[in-house]
Amino acid sequence: MTLRKIKLTIAYDGSDYHGWQKQPGQKTIQGLLTEAVKKLTGSNIEIAGASRTDAGVSALGQAASLEIDSRIPAKNFPKAINDKLPRDIIVTDAEQMPPDFDIIKAVKTKLYRYSVYNGKKRPVLHIKHCWHIPAKLDISSMETAAKHLLGKKDFKSFAAAADKRKTTIRTIFRCDITYENQWLYFDVEGDGFLYNMVRNIVGTLVDVGRGRIKPDNIEKILKAKDRTAAGQLAPGQGLCLMWIKYD
Template identity: 40%
Template sequence: MRNIKIALQYEGTRYLGWQRLKDQDNTIQGKLEDLLNKMTDEEVQVIGCSRTDKGVHAKSLIANFHTNSKMTLHEIQTYMNYYLPEDIRVTYIEEADDKFHARHNAKTKVYRFTIDNNSFADVFTRKTAIHQPKQLDIKAMEKAANYLIGTHDYDAFTTMKSKKKSCRKSIKSIAITKKNNYVYLEFEGEGFLHNMIRIITGTLIRVGTGEISPEELANILASKDRSLSGPMVEGKGLMLMQVNY
């Protein structure tokens, strides 16, 4: 069988995340698989590099699927983009090695969280940014973020309920920038726990508004106690930017 690798863009506002759900198909994976099943007359499974949550977006999510279809790559991409909803697009397609696996082969993933730091929320970014009217102290946030870089147990920054799975992950970098009253937090890591970035962002916002000191992040991390970290912010500000292989 052919192994087809694709890159996707999508605005996740009206979807229940990436992963297909049993009782309905209003997910990115569900839309893709239903379309490919019709296109190939096969049962196609689409493997994504990441399972983005409800309302989360992607600038470049890598996925792959196997098929016996004789269609050319151009025909496959054209067909998919013609029949997919306008908020999902296939931006790249190629034949991959038989062993390529979009999730297992990924080395690092880059996510960006966007905060509208204007006094009033901009109506044109309301679906892709959260609004925080109080001005944020970027230097304090950067200082706090440094405590989270490296390999740690991030129990305090996840909603994962299973005690059997390890919360140990590695964050390579957290870059925080501000431009035109928008604050961007860019995270690069090997992988992230359920809601981890959204909780870290909520905690860093508390630092930025002066509610807690940057040094408190070290104590929260060491505590492994979710009740001590900040709120989980809305998923609409989060976007998967890039996957490195």
């Protein structure tokens, strides 16, 4: 038996799911993928994900890997698995990797996009994919604040207390804010993210936009290395994992 390592690229509408991670009795992306692969191969195969997206969070470019004892060519995988997945989850790509490929360690950068609807009326057709903030936001203050987040820093203040990873140092390459027709998009690219980090960054920037936090206080918040120093947690449904780049 020769096991082949396959890397999958996966897109999903997270609004009906309890996040990526398999949990007993809950509808999760990892859980449904595992079931789909079982239907296809007959075996219970462990699927390792690159990002543990939370409940309500969507993805266009999640990545996952699995080891498989099958002769199906990698390029035939997506269609074969998609036939066994609900319509709001799709495997968009599959490729064979070297046996020592590690879906988490090999990540170079990831891009998350957070969408805020800043119009007055509740955007019902998009409400499961955005955070609706009818209040006025000072975008230029938010942009000033966002610049303080760029670079290699200790992001402990922006991590959920539950995050038990050894180091809280991460590098943020990009934290751009785009305004388009009452929609605000926060594009955050980094070499990795702590638990809830993007949602804490967006929530804090929104607090800056509402005048609750001064843009220059971001430095102080980072130095505090304490979650309570930062602003509110943005709700999960506005977040989408856009892509993950590998070496």
